[in-house]
Amino acid sequence: MRPSRFHEKGLYFIDELLAAAIGAGQPVLEPVGSMVINIGGGNTQAGVFSLGGLVCSGSLHNGGRELSRQIMEYVRKQYGIMIDISTAERAKMRIGSLLPQDMEIDQVTLNGRNMQTGMPDAAVVTTEEMREAINPVVTEIVDCIYQVLEQTPPDLAADLIENGVTATGGAVQMHGLIELIEERTHLKINLAKHTSDAVIRGVQKVMQDPSAWNGVFSDLLQ
Ligand SMILES: Nc1ncnc2c1ncn2[C@@H]1O[C@H](COP(=O)(O)OP(=O)(O)OP(=O)(O)O)[C@@H](O)[C@H]1O
Numbered sequence: 001m002r003p004s005r006f007h008e009k010g011l012y013f014i015d016e017l018l019a020a021a022i023g024a025g026q027p028v029l030e031p032v033g034s035m036v037i038n039i040g041g042g043n044t045q046a047g048v049f050s051l052g053g054l055v056c057s058g059s060l061h062n063g064g065r066e067l068s069r070q071i072m073e074y075v076r077k078q079y080g081i082m083i084d085i086s087t088a089e090r091a092k093m094r095i096g097s098l099l100p101q102d103m104e105i106d107q108v109t110l111n112g113r114n115m116q117t118g119m120p121d122a123a124v125v126t127t128e129e130m131r132e133a134i135n136p137v138v139t140e141i142v143d144c145i146y147q148v149l150e151q152t153p154p155d156l157a158a159d160l161i162e163n164g165v166t167a168t169g170g171a172v173q174m175h176g177l178i179e180l181i182e183e184r185t186h187l188k189i190n191l192a193k194h195t196s197d198a199v200i201r202g203v204q205k206v207m208q209d210p211s212a213w214n215g216v217f218s219d220l221l222q
Pocket residue numbers: 039040041042043044063064065089092093168169170171172173174175195196
């Protein structure tokens with residue numbers, strides 16, 4: 001690639017998901033297909049890479065934060081109690097798993113404010129209720145990933161069957177989510193070693209030697 005006027009000034013643009021793929025150690029420059037999913041707080045992205053480029057992708061303006069918001073909404077509607085987002089976030093992490101398990105904590109006490117009396121109050125919510133509350137958003141996330149696979153050319157799909165898919169982003173740590181994606185896609189999903197900071201690690205890697213990564217920079221603004 002011809003050095004652009006941005007590169008001369010030390011400015012480079014890279015797709016966020018591609019940076020996550022590089023940060024997770026995917027062979028994005030190679031003539032093979034690799035797929036990365038990134039489920040963050042507000043966004044879900046999925047893409048297939050080959051020869052340094054994005055072959056097909058999909059995204060959704062929903063992620064881990066929406067799962068917590070659904071728990072807040074459920075407690076408000078069902079119990080008339082307003083809890084704050086950090087309480088919902090902690091509850092989400094205590095669900096244990098999106099899949100029913102034998103050894104799970106079966107209920108959580110959520111402190112908030114009674115919407116009728118205005119007084120402090122608490123709701124005791126079962127993990128089963130919380131799972132049901134977030135299920136529609138979980139389904140949207142899994143569908144988004146599935147749709148990218150549907151667009152994947154067959155030769156690259158064969159590489160994904162062989163090597164699996166790499167998962168990045170904080171919300172992939174939600175227990176059971178990986179298993180649900182595996183169930184729907186029939187692919188092996190490998191959790192990246194550094195799920196939450198794959199993007200920044202990818203950026204660091206390319207900035208250490210930009211000339212070695214020429215093919216991955218976006219030329220949209222050149
Ligand atoms: N152990 C965990 N279990 C479930 N969810 C988790 C866990 N750890 C982090 N999360 C969720 O991960 C999300 C944050 O992920 P991440 O740091 O990748 O987001 P972000 O990069 O800030 O957001 P985005 O990429 O969407 O703009 C939050 O919704 C948080 O609740």
